[in-house]
Amino acid sequence: EAGVTQSPTHLIKTRGQQVTLRCSPISGHTSVYWYQQALGLGLQFLLWYDEGEERNRGNFPPRFSGRQFPNYSSELNVNALELEDSALYLCASSFGQGAGSNQPQHFGDGTRLSIL
Amino acid sequence: AQTVTQSQPEMSVQEAETVTLSCTYDTSESDYYLFWYKQPPSRQMILVIRQEAYKQQNATENRFSVNFQKAAKSFSLKISDSQLGDAAMYFCAYRSPNFGNEKLTFGTGTRLTIIP
Numbered sequence: 001e002a003g004v005t006q007s008p009t010h011l012i013k014t015r016g017q018q019v020t021l022r023c024s025p026i027s028g029h030t031s032v033y034w035y036q037q038a039l040g041l042g043l044q045f046l047l048w049y050d051e052g053e054e055r056n057r058g059n060f061p062p063r064f065s066g067r068q069f070p071n072y073s074s075e076l077n078v079n080a081l082e083l084e085d086s087a088l089y090l091c092a093s094s095f096g097q098g099a100g101s102n103q104p105q106h107f108g109d110g111t112r113l114s115i116l
Numbered sequence: 117a118q119t120v121t122q123s124q125p126e127m128s129v130q131e132a133e134t135v136t137l138s139c140t141y142d143t144s145e146s147d148y149y150l151f152w153y154k155q156p157p158s159r160q161m162i163l164v165i166r167q168e169a170y171k172q173q174n175a176t177e178n179r180f181s182v183n184f185q186k187a188a189k190s191f192s193l194k195i196s197d198s199q200l201g202d203a204a205m206y207f208c209a210y211r212s213p214n215f216g217n218e219k220l221t222f223g224t225g226t227r228l229t230i231i232p
Contacts, residue, residue, distance in 0.1 A: 033219065043207065045219040056216060090161060094218075104151065105220060107161035 002027065004108035006091050012114045013081050021076040021111045025093030031055075032074040033094075033105055034066060038087035046089075049074055050096050078113075086115045118143045118210050122223035129198045130231050136183075137193045137226045139208030149211040150184070150191045151220070156204040164206070167191065195228075203230045 005024045013019050025032050034046040045058040049068035057064075063079040072093075078085055089112075092105035119142045129135035141150070152164040167175045167184050174182050179199075183192045195202055208223040 031218065035220075042224045043220075043222040045221070048219060056219060058219070088159060092161070092220075104163050104166055106163065107153075109158070109160045112159075 004091055004093050004106055006089075006108040006111050008111060009109065010112045010114070012116060014116050015081055015083060017081050018077065018079045019081060019113060021078075021089050021091075021113070022073065023076070023091030023093075023108060024073045025091075026106055028095065029093035029106075030072050030096035031094045031105075032068055032072065033092040034074070034076050035090045035092065036060075036087045037090055037110070038084070041087075043090065047076065081115050083115050086113060088112050118145075118148075118212065118221050120208055120210050120221050120223040122206075122208055122226050124226045125224070126227045126229070128229040128231055129195075131198055131200060133198055134194060134196045135198055135228065137195075137206050137208075137228065139191045139193070139223055141189050141191065141208070141210050143189070143210065143212075145212060145214075147213050149213065150182075151209040151211065152180070152182070152191075152193045153207045153209060153222075154202075154204045155207065155225075156201075161207070165193065198230050200230050200232065203228060 007022045031050040033048050035043045037043045048056045066076040068074045088110045090110045092107045094103040094105045121140045148169045150167045154162045165177045179196045181194045205225045207225045209220040
């Protein structure tokens with residue numbers, strides 16, 4: 001069974017540009033989570049999508065946004081990139097709310113975003 | 117808001133020995149879920165073990181076990197018979213049982229080195 005897949009693996013952008021990161025969840029999972037892992041800051045929760053709806057977002061500015069498609073894959077968009085957006089962006093998936101909240105999240109390999 | 121603290125930024129252990137990684141958390145909730153994740157240099161976050169707070173019995177997965185002390189809000193990870201493949205960053209994580217709050221809150225991690 002395929003795990004969570006993310007693309008691309010690495011991106012280099014400059015300040016002010018926009019970027020889109022992609023995530024495909026494990027088959028059968030309807031929830032997708034996005035986390036930012038910046039150097040020295042640990043993992044910070046960004047966004048959670050379930051059944052196509054945004055369910056919760058972390059303490060990030062509105063230029064971080066995303067969406068979930070009918071096939072449960074997801075995109076994370078970051079506009080007006082800043083130097084501090086350089087980080088590893090991790091996507092995770094799990095069974096949805098109806099399956100109970102003890103469902104673990106399974107992570108992808110991440111996308112390394114570097115801002116020059 | 118919940119917080120998770122890992123007070124050991126780095127730990128090392130001789131191969132085949134036992135090591136314990138510490139984690140404490142702060143919450144006002146009576147029921148919740150706790151996880152340990154491992155992140156090797158390949159950067160994928162791998163679920164190691166999980167514990168439901170309502171269960172008094174400590175979780176065990178092969179060489180990995182936890183010491184869950186609910187009153188003390190402590191959740192340590194014990195790795196027995198350490199192997200070279202155990203070298204990684206280890207993250208402790210908390211998850212609320214409440215719908216709409218399924219995000220993981222992570223500690224800052226402990227880097228584990230295995231000495232041959």
